[in-house]
Amino acid sequence: MSATTHPRGLFDAQVISNRQICREHFRLVLSVKDFPAAAPGQFVQLGCRDPHAPPDEPDEHEWIDADDPGLRTRSLVAPTPLLRRPFSLAGAEPDPQRPGCTLLEIIHRVVGLGTARLAGLREGDAIDLLGPLGNGFPLPRAGQRAVLVGGGVGIPPMIYLARALGAADVGGVAVCGVTTADLLPLTWADGVAADPQGLPTRCIREFADFGIDAVVASDDGSVGVPGRVTVALQRVLDHLALPAGDVVVYTCGPERMMRAVTEMSQARGLTTWVCMERSMACGMGTCQSCVCRVNDKSSDDGWRYRLVCTDGPVFDGRVLIWD
Numbered sequence: 001m002s003a004t005t006h007p008r009g010l011f012d013a014q015v016i017s018n019r020q021i022c023r024e025h026f027r028l029v030l031s032v033k034d035f036p037a038a039a040p041g042q043f044v045q046l047g048c049r050d051p052h053a054p055p056d057e058p059d060e061h062e063w064i065d066a067d068d069p070g071l072r073t074r075s076l077v078a079p080t081p082l083l084r085r086p087f088s089l090a091g092a093e094p095d096p097q098r099p100g101c102t103l104l105e106i107i108h109r110v111v112g113l114g115t116a117r118l119a120g121l122r123e124g125d126a127i128d129l130l131g132p133l134g135n136g137f138p139l140p141r142a143g144q145r146a147v148l149v150g151g152g153v154g155i156p157p158m159i160y161l162a163r164a165l166g167a168a169d170v171g172g173v174a175v176c177g178v179t180t181a182d183l184l185p186l187t188w189a190d191g192v193a194a195d196p197q198g199l200p201t202r203c204i205r206e207f208a209d210f211g212i213d214a215v216v217a218s219d220d221g222s223v224g225v226p227g228r229v230t231v232a233l234q235r236v237l238d239h240l241a242l243p244a245g246d247v248v249v250y251t252c253g254p255e256r257m258m259r260a261v262t263e264m265s266q267a268r269g270l271t272t273w274v275c276m277e278r279s280m281a282c283g284m285g286t287c288q289s290c291v292c293r294v295n296d297k298s299s300d301d302g303w304r305y306r307l308v309c310t311d312g313p314v315f316d317g318r319v320l321i322w323d
Contacts (some may be wrong), residue, residue, distance in 0.1 A: 007036040008133055008284075012051065015125040016095075016103065018118075025153075025185040026105040026119050030127065032094050035102040039136030040093040040161035040264055041275050041314040042099045044129045045283040048114035051128040081114035084130060086309075087281045088252065090156035091163060092132075104129075107156040107185050133283045134313045137161055137273050140248045146172030147236060148212070149261050151229050151253025155185055157275055159206045160252060166210025172216040173236050174207045177229025177257065180198065181222040194224035198235030217302035229253075230260045237268065244269035251275065255322070262317040272317030278308040285310040293321040 013030040021027050091105035110119045121127065137157075140146050146165055150158040155176055163171050178184045187205040194203045201211030207214045216224030217232035225232040240247065249265040251258050252275035265272040278290035290308040294315065303321055306312065 008131055009034075009036065010128065010130050011035060013104070013127050013129055014279075015121045015123055015127060016319070017123060018121045021107070021185055021187070023182045024109050024111075025183070026108055026110070027090075027185075028108065028118060028121065030104045030129070031098055031101045032104055032129070032206045033098070033101045035092070035104070038089055038102075038104075038130060038132035040089070040164050041136035041157055041273075042132040042134050043086050043088045043283070043313060044106070044131030045086055045280070046106070046118065047084050047128040048117045051126055059276075064311045069127065075194075078222035080304055081117060083114075083281050084283065085114045085118075086133075086278075086283055088154075088157040088160075088275065088313075089132070090159045093163075105156075105159075107153070109183075109185070119179070130283060131268045134309060137164075137250055137275070137314050139164060140170050140172075142170075143246065145240060145242060145247050146170055147233070147240075147247060147249045148172060148207075148228060149177075149249060149251040149253070149257075150174070150184070151177040151257040152179070153185070154251070154253025154257075154277065155268075157252050158250065159186075162207045162210045167214060168249070172212050173240070174204065174212050175217070175229055175233050175236055176204065176214060177217045177232070177253065178219070178223070180218055180220045184216065184218075184223065196225060198225045198232045199239065200236060208225060223226050228260070230259060230264055233261060233264060237270075246273075248273070249317075251317075252277070259271040262320065262322075266317060274315050274317045274320060276308045276315060276320075278313075280309055283309045293323065294319040295321060 011032045013032045016029040018028045087106045090107045095101035095103045148158040189205045192203040194216040202208035203215040215232045217229045249272040251261040262272050280290045283286040291305040294306045296304040
């Protein structure tokens with residue numbers, strides 16, 4: 001498994017829209033000029049501070065001064081999100097209003113200082129980003145069916161994947177897991193409900209638009225199938241009743257969820273592609289902070305660390321070692 005060599009760059013972007021889609025989740029759409037071709041599963045590193053703000057001026061003080069030095073730089077006076085934040089792409093398509101530009105769709109949940117600033121962005125605001133980063137999902141072969149399993153903020157790359165599946169005329173089912181109904185970062189299709197028994201329907205617009213059925217599961221039973229997303233996944237796989245070679249599983253979300261999905265899929269002999277999530281400082285392999293363990297027979301210990309940002313984030317489920 002080698003590090004990605006896809007084109008990438010640092011880009012200025014303009015906010016086209018930033019709409020709240022459920023409690024704590026926002027859909028951010030950016031227009032970026034000359035953005036390289038991207039694929040489902042790849043991600044970007046978003047700057048969460050004003051890209052045009054002047055840099056802090058250093059405060060200089062004598063070392064022996066025992067008095068209060070009175071540090072007044074902006075980053076010390078008020079909390080500032082210094083590092084970029086990684087976000088999977090929920091979509092990337094040509095901007096019909098701006099030749100040579102790409103519309104990037106980001107779905108994020110407000111959990112801290114950086115995402116709180118992203119939630120406050122308005123149309124026309126400026127932001128910078130680094131990307132596209134990492135590798136993407138391999139698409140199924142002709143005749144195979146895709147099962148897309150996303151949990152919480154792991155759902156967005158499944159939306160982008162659904163678009164690619166629709167373009168390739170590949171059928172599939174999306175299985176979406178949430179804690180509770182008002183944390184589902186998706187749009188309900190008119191007149192179609194999520195089946196509580198796990199029967200796939202065209203209930204989610206983001207998937208239905210590309211010919212993908214959907215099943216929703218909620219931990220508290222407030223919508224769709226009551227229980228963990230793996231409960232719904234088992235029902236979907238039983239419903240499809242296809243030979244192992246005809247089904248490919250894709251998953252992204254909390255690590256415990258992805259582990260359970262991978263183990264269930266592998267027990268059935270299914271190919272499973274896992275989009276790993278890690279906190280990242282750089283996204284380019286420099287900081288070495290986003291490691292995961294993989295099997296490696298060439299290593300004396302039988303395993304080695306791989307970087308999620310460059311060797312991933314998409315890994316074959318068979319190589320991952322779950323801690």
